[in-house]
Amino acid sequence: MREVKVGVVGTGFIGQVHLDILKDLKGVKIGGIVEADPARASRVCEKYGTKNYSNLKELRDAGVEAVYITTPNKTHFNLAMEAIELGFHVFCEKPMTISLQDAKELEKAVNEKGVVFQVGHNRRFAYVYKFMKEKIETGELRPYSFQIKMNRGELLNPPWVSDRSYTGGFLFESTLHLFDMMRFLFGDVARMYVLGKKSVYNDFDDWAIAVEMKNGIIGTFTSCAHASWMIPFERVEVYGEHKMLSNDEMEKVYYCKGLDKEVEIHDYMKVDFKEKWGYVEEDEKFIEAVRNGSSPVVTVTDGVKAIEIVDACYRAVEGGEGYVEF
Ligand SMILES: NC(=O)c1ccc[n+]([C@@H]2O[C@H](COP(=O)([O-])OP(=O)(O)OC[C@H]3O[C@@H](n4cnc5c(N)ncnc54)[C@H](O)[C@@H]3O)[C@@H](O)[C@H]2O)c1
Numbered sequence: 001m002r003e004v005k006v007g008v009v010g011t012g013f014i015g016q017v018h019l020d021i022l023k024d025l026k027g028v029k030i031g032g033i034v035e036a037d038p039a040r041a042s043r044v045c046e047k048y049g050t051k052n053y054s055n056l057k058e059l060r061d062a063g064v065e066a067v068y069i070t071t072p073n074k075t076h077f078n079l080a081m082e083a084i085e086l087g088f089h090v091f092c093e094k095p096m097t098i099s100l101q102d103a104k105e106l107e108k109a110v111n112e113k114g115v116v117f118q119v120g121h122n123r124r125f126a127y128v129y130k131f132m133k134e135k136i137e138t139g140e141l142r143p144y145s146f147q148i149k150m151n152r153g154e155l156l157n158p159p160w161v162s163d164r165s166y167t168g169g170f171l172f173e174s175t176l177h178l179f180d181m182m183r184f185l186f187g188d189v190a191r192m193y194v195l196g197k198k199s200v201y202n203d204f205d206d207w208a209i210a211v212e213m214k215n216g217i218i219g220t221f222t223s224c225a226h227a228s229w230m231i232p233f234e235r236v237e238v239y240g241e242h243k244m245l246s247n248d249e250m251e252k253v254y255y256c257k258g259l260d261k262e263v264e265i266h267d268y269m270k271v272d273f274k275e276k277w278g279y280v281e282e283d284e285k286f287i288e289a290v291r292n293g294s295s296p297v298v299t300v301t302d303g304v305k306a307i308e309i310v311d312a313c314y315r316a317v318e319g320g321e322g323y324v325e326f
Helices: 013-022 038-048 056-061 073-085 100-113 127-137 170-186 279-292 300-317
Strands: 004-009 028-034 066-069 089-092 117-119 145-150 189-197 206-213 218-224 234-239 244-248 252-256 263-267 323-325
Touching: 004 013, 004 056, 004 279, 013 028, 013 038, 013 066, 013 279, 028 038, 028 056, 056 073, 066 073, 066 279, 073 089, 073 100, 089 279, 100 300, 117 279, 117 300, 127 170, 127 234, 127 244, 127 252, 127 263, 145 170, 170 206, 170 218, 170 234, 170 300, 189 300, 300 323
Parallel strands: 004 028, 004 066, 066 089, 089 117, 145 218
Antiparallel strands: 145 234, 189 206, 189 323, 206 218, 234 244, 244 252, 252 263
């Protein structure tokens, strides 16, 4: 098996989640990091037995062929463009960019350069959502409608999380995950009626959206940024013909098979969070694509489409009519 040498740019919370996984993956070598905070850099280098480089070019000169971009949202676009230009394969954490225009520019650059580019929509690999996807894809449950909620407890921690110039806005930071999930399970969006308001923070922190997908499935989507981390903070409910799927975050999935039938429940409480949140499989799949030169499982276009939904929501409430068609 050919060894893949990877680097990680930004080694805070999620950078270290990926480092923890990568260090144990067969045929992967951690070739270095780029971390702006010197104290953190030296702790991380000691922990993972690696070296801190000052920029992407140095990382490339050290023989690294694939990089993880796990810095704060607003830095993703420039770092990703530079990495692509240098010929790296890239795993970019969500949101890929904090504007639709940048997302499209990035998509163009990825296609022109032909590098592997995977976006960190980890929920696609989470056990609960893989279960739902399988029931829908095999036709066991044909969805007619759905209800989705994606809440945050606060916009206090870390302190920049309420700063829209940093995050792109609350929808980019948290809600985006389940916009991608909505596409993953039900296909592309046709139109939306969008309500949004600034309730507690100086950002649109309450959203109520009615959605119609291109295949006719309809649903509602709510997202609140000040819900106090009351669980479950994230849930998808899918309604079929006397059948239903739902989940409690990444912990449990429920499948009602019909009237008077048993409800199948899977409980992942005891599974390590890196597995049940999908991080392990998304990393395995990225490395596989790099090694084989194959298409990534979550593409740059998936990244663009999720950001298109966010962009449409903001347009709808900021001077728009509250209605958008795709
Ligand atoms: N997919 C997921 O479930 C998930 C979960 C958490 C975070 N994220 C995303 O990952 C990104 C990072 O989030 P986090 O919680 O790990 O943040 P964090 O603040 O814990 O870590 C960011 C790190 O990047 C470093 N950094 C900042 N600018 C840099 C630069 N230009 N070059 C090198 N290093 C730089 C910081 O010093 C810090 O160590 C965010 O975009 C966030 O939305 C995704």
